[in-house]
Amino acid sequence: MIADVEVATLARAWGIAKPTHVLANVATTIAMKKPAAGLDGLIVGETAISTLDHGLHLRGFAIEDLVRQATYSEVAYLLLHGELPTHEQLADFRAILAEAAEVPPAILQLLEELPLHVAPMDALRTAISALAHFDEQPNETDDTASLGKAIRLLGQVPVLIAARQRLTRGLELIDSDPELSFAGNLLSLLTGRVPTARDERALDQSLICYADLEFNTSTFTARIVASTGSDLHSAVTAAVGALKGPLHGGANEDVLDVLLAVDSPARADKFVRDAIAKKRRLAGFGHRVYRDRPDPRAVVLKDICRELATTDEQHRLEEIAAAIEAAMWLHKQLRPNVDWPIARLYRMLGFDAELFTPLFVIARVAGWSAHVLEQQRDNRLIAPRANYTGPPPRTFVPLRER
Ligand SMILES: CC(C)(COP(=O)(O)OP(=O)(O)OC[C@H]1O[C@@H](n2cnc3c(N)ncnc32)[C@H](O)[C@@H]1OP(=O)(O)O)[C@@H](O)C(=O)NCCC(=O)NCCS
Structure with missing residues (x-):
């Protein structure tokens, strides 16, 4: 005082x-003391889940190792339980996830009846909030209850996104296939086709990259909500709202506009100079923390995009992306963030841009939930x-x- x-x-x-x-x-x-705008650089808490101090580590494991050697299910387990699963633990986890994937018919009806103009991300936010009304333990916040809810949401969110996508197109809903991997099942729910191993692996790797990132804005949002004693569905609903913004997760939906507007590697330099002169922000560039060093997720995903590209159009998009990257570095010393390659990856998998941020949600449910659990275990109200x-x-x- x-x-x-x-x-x-x-x-x-x-x-x-x-x-x-x-x-x-x-x-x-x-x-x-006046804090830096946007709480830039401010340490606002402690976490044992992930750190950006030396690249990106989830529970001590480098993101590059997880992307190249693990599956999303293993990473989700790691985030929620603190350790990598054994074969048996992973099999159990996958069985629980498959069982949890059931979505009440009333929610499917809600997804069908929301007006057509409602974007997938908004429909998803509403559906996650509505799911709380059908949860077995709606307002319980003890460790077991929150973990149960987290696992149910992990299983249900892919179903919600696929259901909205197919219902708005007048397509039959596809049942979850417990024999498929997490990413394979997601592809099957969305497309109705048996996924190729290549697509399944690429989607899985993107989900690993999106799974967690320390105290990013949406995660901090979830932790603030949890700190009030509120429940996991409320925290995740708020986090979805935060993720949607174009400065955060919503950026991945805008990246393709940039790539398609440039249209040719030769036009990249002028496009970037014009954008900078007009103080326009290019989606997929810049990061609050990865300023003086690359976003490791962008680095690993750029290689994956190159490995994935097969058609002339895909190779051309990779070349345009590389030309824009070079120009952004030359004129503004800004590097690409995770959303820059992921937008190309999702396009190669055939997804519409409006699905990009909902796919981010699927992955980040694991991270948000781990942070909510951590907050609840050692809570003090966040009230700055x-x-x-x-x-x-x-x-x-x-x-x-x-
Ligand atoms: C992520 C982001 C919000 C971080 O913002 P921040 O930490 O507040 O960055 P700053 O406002 O300090 O930016 C520093 C400078 O870089 C510029 N800048 C930052 N990101 C830029 C971008 N994507 N395109 C063009 N210029 C950008 C700012 O305009 C500012 O320029 P100035 O000093 O000439 O005014 C910002 O980089 C951005 O808007 N990126 C695009 C959206 C995006 O991809 N989001 C996903 C993040 S994972």
Whole structure:
């Protein structure tokens, strides 16, 4: 608390005879150091789940190793339980996930009846919130209940996204196939076809890249909600709302617009210079933390995109992307983030752009849930302060006298 003498100084400056409680609070906020805009660089908590300190590590494992050697199911297990699963643990986890994938008919009906103009990401946010009403333990927040909800959501979210996609196109819904991998089942739910091993692996790798990233904005949102004692569905619903924004997860839906607008590697340099001159932000570039070093997910996914590209159009898009990358580095010293290659990867898998951010949600449910569990295990309400910049205390004038 600020010293009485400083309150008295402020009271004198504002011509207030008797220092009040409100004045003391205002004096305190003024005395606080002004935080960097956007909480840039501020450490706001502790986590044992992931760190960006040296690249990206999830529970101590480098993202490159996980992408090249693990599956998304193993990574989701790792995030939720803290250790990689054994064969047996993974088989059990996959069986529980498959069982959890059932979605109540009322939710499917809701997804069918939402107006057609509602974007998949908005429909998903609504459906996740509505799922809470059908959950076995809607408001329970103990460890077992939250883990159960997390696993149910992990299984259900792919079904929600595929159902909305197929219902709005008048297509039959596809049943989950417990024999398929997480990514294979997701592809099957969406397309109705047996996935190729190549597509399945590429989608799986993208989900691993999206699974968790320390205290990013949507995860912090989830933790704030959890810190109030609220439930996991509320935290995840809020996190989906945060992820949707174009500065966060929503950026992946805008990346293709950039690539297609450039249309040829030769036009990349001028396009980038014009964008910078107009102070336009190019989706897929820049990162709050990965500024002085590359986003490791973008590096590994760029290689995967090159490995995946087979058609002339896909090779051409890779060349355009490389030309834009070079120009962004030359003119603004900005590097690509995870969304830059992932948009190309999802296009190669045949997804519409409006599905890109919902796919991000599927992956991040594991990370959000792990963070909610961590917050609940050692909770203190997250309730920060602000520097007050409004008018000093003043005399209220009743309406009749204004
Ligand atoms: C991610 C992002 C929000 C981080 O923002 P931030 O940490 O607040 O970055 P800053 O505002 O400090 O940016 C520093 C400078 O780089 C510029 N910049 C940042 N990202 C840019 C981008 N994608 N395209 C063009 N310029 C960009 C800013 O305009 C600013 O320029 P200035 O100093 O001339 O004013 C930002 O890079 C961005 O908007 N990227 C595009 C959206 C995106 O891809 N989001 C997904 C992130 S994983």
